[in-house]
Amino acid sequence: MLDIRLIRDNAEQVKQRLAGRSGDFASLVDEVLAIDTQRRAAETERQKLQSDRNRISKEIGMAKKSGQDTSAIEAEVRGIGTRIDEIGREADVADARQRDLLLSIPNLPHEACPVGESAEQNPEVRVWGTKPEFAFEPKDHTHVAGALGMIDFEAGAKISGSAFVVYRGAGARLERALISFLLDLHTTQHGYEEISPPLLVKSECLVGTGQLPKFGDQVYHSAADDLYLIPTAEVPVTNLHRDEIVAHEKLPINYAAYTPCFRREAGSAGLGTRGLIRMHQFDKVELVKITTPETSMAELESLTANAEKVLQLLGLHYRVIELCTGDIGFGSAKTYDIEVWAPGQGTYLEVSSCSNFGDYQARRMNLRYKDENGKNRIPHTLNGSGTALARLFVALVETYQQADGSILIPEALRGHFGAGKIG
RNA sequence: GGUGAGGUGGCUGAGUGGUCGAAAGCACAUCUUUGCUAAAGAUGCGUAGCCUUAUCCGCUACCGAGGGUUCGAAUCCCUCCCUCACCGCCA
Incomplete structure (x- = not known):
């Protein structure tokens, strides 16, 4: 959520920076400005009337106490009460409308965010490793892992429908090994605290991180309980500190969480047709940071480096791209995507999206911190996958497949997996 | 799911209709004094909104949440949520 004061005082600048995004938000800014004027007029009027009522009630x-008749003056205050109700309703309606509008305006892209219209203009930041060479035609992971009995799409469809999968045997074990490899790496080498959160959350949490109200059709919802299945651990983990004032000594806060992620993928083309690449449910280890405004950009670099380390240790070729203003996520101010090479696909797959949200999420969830001078300030929040599992699984299987159909397990993972190869 | 007890400021905890945003204690900050690894005293110390050139002043709201009664609600009434205990059920 943007600061209404920022919009009020720098409307043109706000519009200009939002213009870099895809979509037109200038009219929303105008609307919020108009409602803000209305709201404040009503609020001022209401408070003046309340002040009158308080004063007169005290006199009554x-x-x-001194035994005087007060019926005339009581009647007068009754009139004020009616007026307060009327103007109060006006103020409340305007206030709610203003909040709705603010919640549907995306974050301002950071000055450091490259300007561009779409994904084609995302600059490549760096490349690690090289595309592996094969003495044979590398196969798709569905064939390699399918032949070894590691994944079963038919079983997934039978139980839950399309775009669900059952991992079994070495596949299930590989998935589990990856999860503990990732968590161990981030908690013991990178200084993150491990979190295992609930997978069902209240709507307030989704508003806090920005999925609601705009993207409600992408999350699973249990109407009977009004709870939502998390689309990413970002939601419960960042909201751990919703409505809190955190002491500055505690910053930066670093959390790592493994959770399954649930996404409806409504309207996604090609859902489930490319093996494990786009599923309704997938595992992910998420990294979340809460930092001071002064350090958030440096923390974005370290968070991204922490995620990259995963691919380096597994010996997987990848590239890092920076999202341009036209491609950046709704709440993000600056984002790096890490894309791993999948030889069987002949393409790079996004396995991590590392974003600095600035104060956008923190303001939505009323998260603050007390600085050195005892002043309440709004911290910055960041998150990134470290990394998504299903696609990591794809890259691993496709990169380490052998001519005989077996899969080699990279050195770094052998301790967790308990073997050097599959098949 | 049932029954009972509760939800007050960073914490503990008073407060059952009228100068209560709320006593007191603890914690914290600044200052003073004695002195020295501590003690005593003074002062200050919640959040948000409105007004405003202003983080001054002033005003308003907030005592789990939302409604209601009343000239006036932390205090009375209703609904809901949460915590704790016991029972039931259960991985």
């Missing part, structure tokens, strides 16, 4: 109390 004192008059009654």
